[in-house]
Amino acid sequence: MTSNAWRQPNVDDCTISLRLDGAGSPPPDRSYAIHVGSGTLGQLGSLLAAGGSRRAMVIADAAVVDPHATAVVTGLKQAGLETDLLTVPSGESSKSLAEAGRLWESLAQLGIDRQTVVIAVGGGVVGDLAGFVAAGFARGIPCWQVPTTLVAQVDSAIGGKTGINLTAGKNLVGAFWQPQGVLADIDTLATLPDREFTSGLAEVVKYGMILDAEFFAWLEDNATAIINREPPAIGHIVRRSAELKAHVVERDEREQTGLRACLNYGHTFAHAFETATGYGTLLHGEAVALGMVAAARLAYSLDRIDEAIVDRQYRLLEQLCLPVVTDTLAGISDETLLAIMARDKKTLNGQLRFVLPNRIGQVELVDGVSPAAAAGAFHAVRVQQLN
Numbered sequence: 001m002t003s004n005a006w007r008q009p010n011v012d013d014c015t016i017s018l019r020l021d022g023a024g025s026p027p028p029d030r031s032y033a034i035h036v037g038s039g040t041l042g043q044l045g046s047l048l049a050a051g052g053s054r055r056a057m058v059i060a061d062a063a064v065v066d067p068h069a070t071a072v073v074t075g076l077k078q079a080g081l082e083t084d085l086l087t088v089p090s091g092e093s094s095k096s097l098a099e100a101g102r103l104w105e106s107l108a109q110l111g112i113d114r115q116t117v118v119i120a121v122g123g124g125v126v127g128d129l130a131g132f133v134a135a136g137f138a139r140g141i142p143c144w145q146v147p148t149t150l151v152a153q154v155d156s157a158i159g160g161k162t163g164i165n166l167t168a169g170k171n172l173v174g175a176f177w178q179p180q181g182v183l184a185d186i187d188t189l190a191t192l193p194d195r196e197f198t199s200g201l202a203e204v205v206k207y208g209m210i211l212d213a214e215f216f217a218w219l220e221d222n223a224t225a226i227i228n229r230e231p232p233a234i235g236h237i238v239r240r241s242a243e244l245k246a247h248v249v250e251r252d253e254r255e256q257t258g259l260r261a262c263l264n265y266g267h268t269f270a271h272a273f274e275t276a277t278g279y280g281t282l283l284h285g286e287a288v289a290l291g292m293v294a295a296a297r298l299a300y301s302l303d304r305i306d307e308a309i310v311d312r313q314y315r316l317l318e319q320l321c322l323p324v325v326t327d328t329l330a331g332i333s334d335e336t337l338l339a340i341m342a343r344d345k346k347t348l349n350g351q352l353r354f355v356l357p358n359r360i361g362q363v364e365l366v367d368g369v370s371p372a373a374a375a376g377a378f379h380a381v382r383v384q385q386l387n
């Protein structure tokens with residue numbers, strides 16, 4: 001076996017297919033594979049070489065250059081690809097026009113052409129930024145996603161949403177640009193700080209709530225193994241979440257039928273909590289956990305679900321060490337939160353719209369929720385003030 005041969009997959013390695021037709025006639029096939037495995041970073045080179053690629057442009061989060069991006073670069077070079085590496089400072093502020101511009105200028109100076117594959121190595125920040133840079137350069141060059149955070153492996157690397165932030169708001173400029181493939185190596189999560197890892201679990205619970213009651217029950221049964229980061233448990237949550245996200249994206253790539261919108265479960269509340277507390281106070285997943293607590297409480301107050309469902313979700317979030325109440329909203333009025341929600345780009349003609357559970361494993365888009373009902377749900381997550 002040569003060094004760049006694709007090794008026998010581990011028992012736990014698997015490939016998920018995300019099937020998409022192309023636009024135009026005949027449609028080019030835009031389907032791609034999501035490879036979930038452990039210790040697989042070095043194999044990206046052989047995968048690309050087998051697909052005919054000759055040149056790679058790795059764009060990596062500065063925090064993961066050593067060891068993760070370096071492992072990718074080494075594998076690419078061993079597979080015979082001409083490879084360059086550009087790094088991006090860690091953090092949300094890199095999802096900016098300035099950073100995208102800097103990368104575009106660098107690609108031009110390096111003589112990158114349409115046959116070059118951009119490879120995003122990092123969390124959702126680098127995935128969104130590098131994907132957007134690939135979508136715009138030379139009117140679109142191929143891109144691979146190599147997610148290294150739990151959020152990115154279960155969510156942001158899959159589905160082709162790319163973009164940057166403006167001063168006026170998050171993700172306001174972007175493009176749908178599907179990757180040619182996704183390689184999620186769960187071993188990269190070993191270096192992820194606890195708070196980042198835990199935060200990613202909120203999106204995992206979300207998939208159970210919106211689509212898969214059996215998966216939800218599995219999470220309940222395996223919460224300890226998950227928080228102890230036992231590899232078989234991590235492998236299972238990444239695989240199942242990636243499958244569920246791929247399933248949704250295949251059926252509603254551009255958020256036109258309402259199915260993809262269900263991925264926003266907990267997010268209308270979460271965005272309001274993130275905005276009101278100032279970005280960075282709550283991690284996104286922490287805000288989503290609180291948002292799901294509020295959404296379930298809202299569904300209960302509207303007589304859509306039993307209290308037992310509210311409790312099961314609450315307990316699972318708690319078992320996974322996610323926040324279920326917060327003091328970060330102290331001093332922030334219901335009116336402020338409602339005003340932020342009314343500005344959310346997902347509202348319909350300014351009316352409040354929420355994804356609410358019907359039961360575990362099924363949600364529905366509900367329009368016309370009254371501000372009073374929504375405000376009632378804020379109280380579910382506010383730390384009760386003692387008088």
Ligand SMILES: NC(=O)c1ccc[n+]([C@@H]2O[C@H](COP(=O)([O-])OP(=O)(O)OC[C@H]3O[C@@H](n4cnc5c(N)ncnc54)[C@H](O)[C@@H]3O)[C@@H](O)[C@H]2O)c1
Pocket residue numbers: 061063064068090091092095122123124125126128148149150151152155156157158159160161162171188189190191192193196284
């Ligand atoms: N495109 C989508 O569909 C989609 C979906 C969800 C979220 N997002 C976007 O994703 C971003 C959030 O993603 P995120 O939570 O991955 O944040 P992130 O990319 O900022 O990563 C979180 C932190 O972890 C560090 N890090 C990354 N990988 C690491 C590793 N293996 N070991 C140690 N540290 C590591 C990063 O440097 C950063 O400090 C947001 O910008 C959000 O808008 C996009």
Ligand SMILES: [Zn+2]
Pocket residue numbers: 203267284288
């Ligand atoms: Zn999210």
